Amino acid sequence: MNANRNIYVVLTGTGTAFSGIIKWFTRAELNHASIAFDKELSEVYSFGRKKAYNPFAAGLIREDFVHPFYSSADCAVYQLSVSKTEYEKMYNHVKGMMEQQDRYKYHLLGLIGVLLNVEINREDAYFCSHFVASVFEKSAVHPVAKPSCFVTPEDFASSLRAHKIFSGKLSYYMRRAHGKKVHTSGIHHSGSAVQASVASRMMRLQEERVEGVV
Template sequence: MKQKTIYLVFLDTGTLLTKMINLFTNSTLNHTSIALDQSLNYVYSFGRKRPKNPFIGGFVRENLQMPFFKNAACAVYRLQISEVEYQLLEQRINMMETKKHLYRYNMLGLFGVMLNKELQRENAYFCSQFVATMLSDCGVYQYHKPACLIRPQDLRDWHELKLIYQGSLSNYPYFNMTNQHEYAHKWDTSKIKLG
């Protein structure tokens, strides 16, 4: 069966909110996203809609090369999934992107994680809840606790992930490397020279 590759990105931006979360979790890299390409051009999560305001959040396509992420530390993991699972994931993300105004950040859910108490809210996610839900809905990931209690560290501990890079995000070696074969369908292929 043909395989596709996706990536899970774990970040620490060094903001005050990040430092507070790190203190509580006793770990770092507490923001997680799904990337559909190694160059990290198609990265999705639940986070800030405006970089300077941590209280306005929801579904976002993240531009990891913007100044907000300039000093971020990261770990990027590769995950092999089937073509069918990939198509389901892409469809689900595309659907959420077209209706992103309906989704909000699950700030209340973060308190649920702290108290180990399920606080489910309709159309509301925090980052690791979103990633776990997306992967579960496609049949890739079966977690041992509700998605609303999944922490980034739970995902990083998953044995299926293969670490490909850890360090400063600004030094990530695969930025701007276009995988034309896999992503040609995203552009007008008549204008792209392959080979």
């Protein structure tokens, strides 16, 4: 296979209450999996919370790793080389799903199925690592040797160990990948009002974490 494009699997751990529930099922510190189509992690897709501060509204999402919600998240990034054809096949599959984004639901029962080693089918429903593995199933690339409905974030960590390009704070990776864009996005150019808005969002996030909302 002529490998000339890169696909990225991103594992994250936010330390929130809902993340702790998922951790109980997956037995992994980094318990959320996403698929990215660029090294800068600008195009990242997964199944998770649709609103950063509401874990109960979940489904197919495009993730924004620059959001303050991820400011203290740990992560691991894995890079896989694929052919241009395989890349486009996976990318177009995800974009097609995004065009009907509202039809897809978060498959919480599927996590129970992983725990019991029983496949629990639900139409148009996925959990995060299930989704990522299913995207690979649309191509000839299979990083984990098991059906997508049983794949956990830890399976990716084990199978892709040799492909790891980063492990540490997600915020550091994003700063390194984007340079000053992450530090100055809308702050130095918009004045103190935007600075106050960012500070307010950060305070709100910390308060909700203390209260167990996220």
